[in-house]
Amino acid sequence: MNWDQVEGKWKEMTGSLRAKWADLTDDDIAEINGNREALEGKIQAKYGKTKEQAKEEVESFTKQL
8 A cells, every 4th residue: 555545544544553553642643644754753753763764664554554
């Protein structure tokens, strides 16, 4: 699945997002609202990842869908 598909199905994807990144709150997910860069930023902040690590995690996540 590519990111455009994830963005289009954002509300349906929240369960998968929570399964992968349990520290993301409802407010975080609402704030991200399908924006890939915002998701990467939240992952960096919540999990102490580098920008590159966060990008790789999101890329891996979308490939698994």
